[in-house]
Amino acid sequence: MKFSVNQKDLQNSLNYCQGVIEKRSTLPILSNVLLEAKNENLKITATDLDLIFIQNIKNVDIEEEGQTTTSCSTLYDIVRKFNNEKINFYLASENKINLESDNSSFNLNCLKATDFPITESNFKENEFILNSKKLLKLLNKCKFSVSSDETRHYLSGIFFHVTDNDGKKFLTAASTDSHRMAISKTLLSEEINFDPIILPKKTIFQLCSLLDHYDGDIKISNLKSKIKFEFNNTILMSKLIDGKFPNYFQVIPKDNQKKLEIDLKPFLTSVDRVASVSLDKKDGLKMNLINNNLNLSVNNSNSGDGKESLSVKFDHELDISFNPRYLLDVASNMDGNKIEFYLKESGSPALIKDPSDFDSIYVIMPMKG
Numbered sequence: 001m002k003f004s005v006n007q008k009d010l011q012n013s014l015n016y017c018q019g020v021i022e023k024r025s026t027l028p029i030l031s032n033v034l035l036e037a038k039n040e041n042l043k044i045t046a047t048d049l050d051l052i053f054i055q056n057i058k059n060v061d062i063e064e065e066g067q068t069t070t071s072c073s074t075l076y077d078i079v080r081k082f083n084n085e086k087i088n089f090y091l092a093s094e095n096k097i098n099l100e101s102d103n104s105s106f107n108l109n110c111l112k113a114t115d116f117p118i119t120e121s122n123f124k125e126n127e128f129i130l131n132s133k134k135l136l137k138l139l140n141k142c143k144f145s146v147s148s149d150e151t152r153h154y155l156s157g158i159f160f161h162v163t164d165n166d167g168k169k170f171l172t173a174a175s176t177d178s179h180r181m182a183i184s185k186t187l188l189s190e191e192i193n194f195d196p197i198i199l200p201k202k203t204i205f206q207l208c209s210l211l212d213h214y215d216g217d218i219k220i221s222n223l224k225s226k227i228k229f230e231f232n233n234t235i236l237m238s239k240l241i242d243g244k245f246p247n248y249f250q251v252i253p254k255d256n257q258k259k260l261e262i263d264l265k266p267f268l269t270s271v272d273r274v275a276s277v278s279l280d281k282k283d284g285l286k287m288n289l290i291n292n293n294l295n296l297s298v299n300n301s302n303s304g305d306g307k308e309s310l311s312v313k314f315d316h317e318l319d320i321s322f323n324p325r326y327l328l329d330v331a332s333n334m335d336g337n338k339i340e341f342y343l344k345e346s347g348s349p350a351l352i353k354d355p356s357d358f359d360s361i362y363v364i365m366p367m368k369g
Contacts, residue, residue, distance in 0.1 A: 001066025001091035005057060007101070009081050010042075012053045014076040017046035017205050020053045021072050027117075032069035034116045035097075037062045045118060046072060052118065054235040067113040070097050091189040127221040128192040130171065132231060135212040135218060138173040141184035141360045143204050144329040147177035154243030158204055161196035164189070170359075174248050175330055179208055180326045181248060184360040185316035197222055206236060221254075251363060253351045256342035260289065261313040264339045268331045274298050275324035276308040284321035284367035289314050298324065303358075320346045321367040330362045 004264035017033050025031050025048070034045040042057040050155040068091055079087065084101040092098050095110045108308065120346040155176060163172040163185060170185040171194070207229065211218075222240070229236045273297045275285060288295040294312045320343065331339055336356025343350050352362040 001035075001037050001068060001097075002062070002064040002089065003042060004061040004086050004088045004141045005042055007079060007087050009057045010044075010360060011076070011080050013044045013057060013360040014072060014079060016053055016055065016206070016210060017044065017072050018076055018208060019188050020046040020048055020051050022048045029069060029111050029115050029117070031071055031073070032111055032116070033072040033075065034067065034069050034113055034118070036067040036113070037089075038065045038067075045046065045116070049117065049204065049262070050077055050200070050239045051284060052235075052237040055239075056233040057252060058233065066091055068094075068097055068110045069113055070108045070110050072119065074108060075099075078108075090130070091288045099327055115219045125206055126193045126195070126223065127219060128190075128194065129217050129219055132184075132211050132214050132216055132218050134171075134186040135220075136208065138184050138186060138210050139204055139211070141333055142175040143201075143208065144333070145177055145180045145182040145362075146175045146201050146204070149177065152178075153241060154198060154245055157198040157200045157241045159196065159198050159245040159248075160194075162192065162194050174245070176246075176248060176251070179323065179365050180330070181251060181363040182330075182360070183252075183362075186359065196245070197220060197227060198243060199227065200241055201240065203227075203236070203238040210234060210236065236342075251349070252361070253342065253344065253349055253363065254349070256344045256351050258314070258316045258318065258343040260294075260341040260343060262294065262310065262339050262341070264331060264334050264337050265338055266310055268328065270308045271297055271324055271327050271331070274308050275328070278324060283324075285324040285327065286319065286321045289316065289318045289320075290313060290316070297337070316343075318343060320350070322364055328366050330364065333360075333362075 021031060030048060036043040040060055040062060042060040044055050047054045053330055059295055082101045087099055087101045090098045090244055097109050097110050127296050142158045157176045161172055163362060168193055169188045171188055172185040174183045214232050221228050225240050227238055275298055277300050278298050281302050286297045292312055292314055294310045297307045330352055331363045334354045336354060338355050340353045340355055341350050347366060349363050349365050
């Protein structure tokens, strides 16, 4: 195997591989990337057995085709420190690969490519196309409320499913950690054959990272316990979470009539400032609402207290407390200039909407006291 590859292209691919590979893997081969040089392409593969990332780098100068595996972290560390555009690779023996650029030369240990665990499944049946920005929006709107509680594994991902609203079909995403919930949907241009799935947290963050730099179509196909995303010379395959996502429709408040409208930026900065005195996640941010006036306060017995007032639109009286981090997470995901709360009473969950995005809603449980 002998080839030359552009430094930036290789660095970008290895950067994504780093996010897939487990830092402390029990199998040495899982710390490696599979490099395959063939037909002017360098195919790079990384896996942790649950997630597989494959990327093809095009227009690679290949003198001799071949394949091998070597340590991803070591290779990435070297490649990102090179300044030259071209890096030359040469497989010196079955267990040594040489790479050089300018005056630098390295010999890295290899493990046989045939030992690399990779399974390509036939995903042809349930394929559909979705614009990358639409998928990225669903992921970003829901990822912050994914649960970290390992005892309820079915909440540790985003639930994707098709919903019907007035005869229109939507791809809908929902996530909850049982204290808060995020729901977002995107209109589908055609009917799709898509079984409900729960996408794991690690896959969500890998997808977000990849889609941040891509604008175009994605081919999505799911097959029982796996899903595959294909775009831009890249394939991401993931196992799905086995479990039943709760009926989240039941949790959406239906009769919250007290509407609170706030300018988004002042609200974000005020909550952030007042929450500075909170050293403990148990500290609630009190919202005291009296006729178009919102008083925010946090009181911590160890660090002190903070207060701030905002002018708002609200023609009722209500005292309610929330975890300030939850409020900041939701407010940070708003697209427009306003945030709307629909409230009932101090012990009832709040329904939160973004007036500039009718396809996303949020629910937050209040805190006691």
